[in-house]
Amino acid sequence: MTTNGNGLRWVGKRPVRPDGVDKVTGRAQFGADFTLPGMIVGKVLRSPHAHANIRSIKTEKAQALPGVKAVITAADFPELPSEIEQAGEVVLNFRDMSRNVMARQKALYDGHAVAAVAATSIEIAERALDLIEVDYEVLPHVIDVVEAMEADAPLLHDDLYTMGVEPTPDKPSNVAKRVEFSIGDLNAGFEMAEVVVEREFTTKPVHQGYIEPHAAVASASEDGLCHIWCTTQGQFMVRYYVSRLLGLEVSKLRVTPSEIGGGFGGKTVVYLEPVALALSMKCHRPVKMVMSREEVFRASGPTSGAHVWVKMGATKDGRITAGEAVLKYQAGAVPGAPIGPGCMCAFAPYDLDNVKVVGFDVVTNRPKVAAYRAPGAPISEFGVESVVDELAKKLGMDAIAFREKNAAREGTHAAYGPTFGEIGYTETLRVAKEHPHYQAPLGPNQGRGVASGFWFNIGGASTAALNVNEDGTTTLISGCPDIGGSRASLSMMAAEVLGIDVEQVRPTIADTGSIGYSFLTGGSRVTFATGMAVIEAANDVVRQLRERAAKIWEIDVEAVVWENGEAKPSGSNAGDFEPLSLSSIAATAGKTGGPITGHVSLNAQGAGPAFGTHICDVEVDRETGRVTVLRYTAIQDAGKAIHPSYVEGQIQGGAVQGIGWALNEEYIYDEDGRLENPGFLDYRIPVASDVPMIDAVIVEVPNPKHPYGVRGVGEVPICPPMSAVANAVANATGLRMADLPISPPKLLAAITNGG
Amino acid sequence: MRYLSPHTINEAVAALADSDGDVKILAGGTDLLVQLRAGMKAPGLMLDVKRLPELRSINVEKNCFHIGAAVSGAEMGEHESLKGSWPGVVEAMELIGSTQIQGRATPGGNLCNASPAADSVPAMVAAGAICTVVGSEGSRDLAVEDVGISPGQTSLGRDEFVVDFRLPERPPHSGDAYLRFIPRTEMDIAVVGAGVNVVLGDDGVCVDARVSLGAVAPRVLLVPDAANELIGRKLNDEVLEKLDAACRAACRPIDDKRGTVEYRTQVSGVLARRAAVIAFERAGEK
Numbered sequence A: 001m002t003t004n005g006n007g008l009r010w011v012g013k014r015p016v017r018p019d020g021v022d023k024v025t026g027r028a029q030f031g032a033d034f035t036l037p038g039m040i041v042g043k044v045l046r047s048p049h050a051h052a053n054i055r056s057i058k059t060e061k062a063q064a065l066p067g068v069k070a071v072i073t074a075a076d077f078p079e080l081p082s083e084i085e086q087a088g089e090v091v092l093n094f095r096d097m098s099r100n101v102m103a104r105q106k107a108l109y110d111g112h113a114v115a116a117v118a119a120t121s122i123e124i125a126e127r128a129l130d131l132i133e134v135d136y137e138v139l140p141h142v143i144d145v146v147e148a149m150e151a152d153a154p155l156l157h158d159d160l161y162t163m164g165v166e167p168t169p170d171k172p173s174n175v176a177k178r179v180e181f182s183i184g185d186l187n188a189g190f191e192m193a194e195v196v197v198e199r200e201f202t203t204k205p206v207h208q209g210y211i212e213p214h215a216a217v218a219s220a221s222e223d224g225l226c227h228i229w230c231t232t233q234g235q236f237m238v239r240y241y242v243s244r245l246l247g248l249e250v251s252k253l254r255v256t257p258s259e260i261g262g263g264f265g266g267k268t269v270v271y272l273e274p275v276a277l278a279l280s281m282k283c284h285r286p287v288k289m290v291m292s293r294e295e296v297f298r299a300s301g302p303t304s305g306a307h308v309w310v311k312m313g314a315t316k317d318g319r320i321t322a323g324e325a326v327l328k329y330q331a332g333a334v335p336g337a338p339i340g341p342g343c344m345c346a347f348a349p350y351d352l353d354n355v356k357v358v359g360f361d362v363v364t365n366r367p368k369v370a371a372y373r374a375p376g377a378p379i380s381e382f383g384v385e386s387v388v389d390e391l392a393k394k395l396g397m398d399a400i401a402f403r404e405k406n407a408a409r410e411g412t413h414a415a416y417g418p419t420f421g422e423i424g425y426t427e428t429l430r431v432a433k434e435h436p437h438y439q440a441p442l443g444p445n446q447g448r449g450v451a452s453g454f455w456f457n458i459g460g461a462s463t464a465a466l467n468v469n470e471d472g473t474t475t476l477i478s479g480c481p482d483i484g485g486s487r488a489s490l491s492m493m494a495a496e497v498l499g500i501d502v503e504q505v506r507p508t509i510a511d512t513g514s515i516g517y518s519f520l521t522g523g524s525r526v527t528f529a530t531g532m533a534v535i536e537a538a539n540d541v542v543r544q545l546r547e548r549a550a551k552i553w554e555i556d557v558e559a560v561v562w563e564n565g566e567a568k569p570s571g572s573n574a575g576d577f578e579p580l581s582l583s584s585i586a587a588t589a590g591k592t593g594g595p596i597t598g599h600v601s602l603n604a605q606g607a608g609p610a611f612g613t614h615i616c617d618v619e620v621d622r623e624t625g626r627v628t629v630l631r632y633t634a635i636q637d638a639g640k641a642i643h644p645s646y647v648e649g650q651i652q653g654g655a656v657q658g659i660g661w662a663l664n665e666e667y668i669y670d671e672d673g674r675l676e677n678p679g680f681l682d683y684r685i686p687v688a689s690d691v692p693m694i695d696a697v698i699v700e701v702p703n704p705k706h707p708y709g710v711r712g713v714g715e716v717p718i719c720p721p722m723s724a725v726a727n728a729v730a731n732a733t734g735l736r737m738a739d740l741p742i743s744p745p746k747l748l749a750a751i752t753n754g755g
Numbered sequence B: 001m002r003y004l005s006p007h008t009i010n011e012a013v014a015a016l017a018d019s020d021g022d023v024k025i026l027a028g029g030t031d032l033l034v035q036l037r038a039g040m041k042a043p044g045l046m047l048d049v050k051r052l053p054e055l056r057s058i059n060v061e062k063n064c065f066h067i068g069a070a071v072s073g074a075e076m077g078e079h080e081s082l083k084g085s086w087p088g089v090v091e092a093m094e095l096i097g098s099t100q101i102q103g104r105a106t107p108g109g110n111l112c113n114a115s116p117a118a119d120s121v122p123a124m125v126a127a128g129a130i131c132t133v134v135g136s137e138g139s140r141d142l143a144v145e146d147v148g149i150s151p152g153q154t155s156l157g158r159d160e161f162v163v164d165f166r167l168p169e170r171p172p173h174s175g176d177a178y179l180r181f182i183p184r185t186e187m188d189i190a191v192v193g194a195g196v197n198v199v200l201g202d203d204g205v206c207v208d209a210r211v212s213l214g215a216v217a218p219r220v221l222l223v224p225d226a227a228n229e230l231i232g233r234k235l236n237d238e239v240l241e242k243l244d245a246a247c248r249a250a251c252r253p254i255d256d257k258r259g260t261v262e263y264r265t266q267v268s269g270v271l272a273r274r275a276a277v278i279a280f281e282r283a284g285e286k
Helices: A020-025 A060-064 A094-101 A122-131 A186-192 A235-246 A272-283 A293-299 A339-345 A377-395 A399-406 A425-434 A486-498 A526-553 A582-587 A644-663 A721-733 A744-754 B009-018 B032-037 B073-077 B080-085 B087-094 B107-112 B120-127 B224-230 B237-250 B261-284
Strands: A040-046 A052-058 A068-072 A084-087 A090-093 A113-119 A133-138 A175-183 A195-203 A215-220 A226-230 A253-257 A287-290 A306-314 A320-332 A355-363 A446-455 A460-468 A474-478 A505-509 A560-563 A566-569 A597-604 A610-620 A627-637 A694-699 B002-004 B023-026 B045-048 B058-061 B064-068 B130-135 B138-143 B148-150 B161-166 B174-181 B192-200 B206-214
Touching: A040 A122, A040 A272, A040 A293, A052 A113, A060 A068, A060 A122, A068 A122, A068 A272, A090 A094, A094 A235, A113 A122, A113 A272, A175 A339, A186 A306, A186 A320, A195 A377, A215 A272, A226 A235, A226 A272, A235 A253, A235 A272, A272 A287, A306 A377, A320 A339, A320 A377, A339 A355, A339 A377, A377 A399, A377 A446, A377 A721, A399 A425, A399 A446, A425 A446, A425 A610, A425 A627, A425 A694, A446 A721, A460 A526, A460 A582, A474 A486, A474 A526, A486 A505, A486 A526, A526 A560, A526 A566, A526 A582, A526 A597, A610 A721, A627 A644, A627 A721, A644 A694, A644 A721, A721 A744, A744 B261, B009 B045, B009 B130, B009 B161, B064 B080, B073 B080, B073 B087, B080 B087, B087 B120, B087 B174, B087 B192, B087 B261, B107 B120, B107 B161, B120 B174, B120 B192, B120 B206, B174 B261, B192 B261, B206 B224, B206 B237, B206 B261, B224 B237, B237 B261
Parallel strands: A040 A287, A226 A253, A320 A355, A474 A505, A627 A694, B002 B045, B023 B045
Antiparallel strands: A040 A113, A052 A133, A068 A113, A084 A090, A175 A355, A195 A306, A215 A226, A215 A287, A306 A320, A446 A610, A460 A474, A460 A597, A560 A566, A610 A627, B058 B064, B064 B161, B130 B138, B130 B161, B174 B192, B192 B206
């Protein structure tokens, strides 16, 4: 048996992932792969208008088409009151969610669902959609966030009054909420400053771009029991949301998650699931619904586009004295932009005395935003990290040295509330500074940019079960869909505690009827929080195994130790008995007290904040405006990398998504508010040849709240790339590109006009 | 929808003549099948021309290459002597789509889909390629630049289709090149494309040239004014600047989701200059 230097046998190693063979051989069952006997097909009719009153919907002709089994509209969903409620760990308004799932009275964006049909074939379902008559009264629409905030902007909701403003306004507007975080004395801070940089930025909404489209099969039987099979980041989330939207008792609905082909936050909400179930409740046939890519773009959540204003001041010796930001985030059709996290994260990497951040959650005629990897943070951090770069240049300081001088450390009181414990930001800066990349020479028209990122990470409710099988192998059950390799990391932690081969742990993601409640996969929480549940469950199994051995040996349980997968007598009994392996204890479990299982539910506290620092080299074609990313190094504090390959994969994936956000991804609307690029041809996520190998460097400053030191790793890597790229472009051209994406036409125009 | 896959040109022409005109010719299908799936087209008859031998081979006759209209991009890329004589044409064809698409996509389909942004077309136009077109009236020759007339529209009669492309005889010191601009590195549609084909004298002076532009007008443009800046001259910065200006002057682009009028115009000149440098280098090496 080999162990790492720190005595760990599995943690930190790179075993083959348990879900790997199924995925590369095509066996894995994704959302659209599921079928049931008697299953029929559901399709959604979507609004062709960005904003319209729905005067009437006539479904009789569609109903009458042979093969059509059910037609539904918003009238088939319970009308819910507008109430903001805490559901698990997120704030929700089920009235708004219901209206996003199926338009009621008004269509709020191009692609908004207005009706749905279930039929015996796709062709019949599509013909039925054509037979539904919707009488629209087209209304003026608003796409841009700044325009939506103007007093005379088209109003999406006549009952939306800005929250967070005293007194509450007496007129409705598109501004759903104002939030503010501040510490210290901003004016005093700017008075101390000898250099001040102030700048406006804009970012475009960007889609998560998961390869697997949304898909669901729903079945409602005549006795009211319901089952949904779908691709999701949270089966318990689907169960609760759908129950609320359709007025079901939670116990009536069971949800089974499929293998998931990417989510990045975009599968933390429901779209098809309640629609498919509502159709099935009408006809009692299983109904399958799969979005096309066009539907994914038109009707599922991107993250916010935004307008960002940042002002920062510093003394000549490089100490930041004040930071101020105003953030305006698009929520899409109903309130709920990730403005809170955007405000929290904006200045979090820095130890600042004087900070003020004001944020606005603004509705626009676009699809409702959904979570996307560190929701909200990359947008505000793009502005701040661009200004930090500019400040460093004005001060004549090295970009990393300037950050080191102001970096948040253990004990730093963050503007958004907490005092940081052990964090690894300065370690990422030190590694960046010493990395060969940072000193490598640059050629003509090339530039280098540095940017850092922060994401707080979360813990939350998780359940895990660990069952010892008859032969001593084990079954590990998690309630969180595996989106980034968590089956591997959870199995490794179980194997570590049990002292057995990781191959003897078979992980499963269970449906809502087979494991206790678990919050969804998101917030970079699963390896941390569900990992803690797994470790506790494994510890409990070890305790039981020691008890069984003590019983067999007829000695005190305190005299039995568990080492390397075996029970051994210790203390005064040391050497009295041959060690008992897990398999031999399992074989006699029936005689010693029955099955051996561990089952732990917890609410994990103490998520460790994550920091990353990225270095990006670009070359700018001054005649075409093309930016080529030549070299990219991403350094990140993982706390402890349980499976370093999957940590590196998360870092690389986040960096590439950020590069796409920086350079080419954007939603293009025509003057009528219709999305012009609902597909991967003209919505340009990077292809493999667009990016260099992303050199992922893991730094490990352990999170003291986790047994192995885990911090979440999935989200922070998308925070630095936009400013790393923009800072590199500024270094190459002398031009500060403040509007994303830095697409060739935009950069060429800037070069032609000012370069 | 009916599907026919004739084995002779006569059968194919007869099927077209008998039809009511609601027909789409299927070659590689890399555009047509996507259009069918997206509900953009629903022809009554789909006529597959991949079994017609005349459309499926690359031959050399009287020192001229004949490329069947339904030859795949991959087959063109693997044809060493075609690649040696017409690297610009072959590279343009190979820019289309992915490796998988290259196994299906054809120059005939790329031309008759009539997109002004089609990659192989500006290269064929610069090369001076002539199409053999057949129909119930027999066969006729048509310059490639005269086939596509506006997005999705060709000048072909409803009973006509393209059999092959004939490239002119290649004198010594000749070279061609095609460049396109896309925001990505692959798997994209040209925002601007430029093809340059030159023949040089022994002294390096250009004796013949053709210059073409894609995605800057409703159809692929042959730009004689740009070619005239090259003919009679050696390549230098001044000539390149004039070529650039002549290309910009010829552009009649639109603003759309893939580019602006200003951007397309400006980059057309840039790409023409860069393509000219490559074409002259290639010509100088032979």
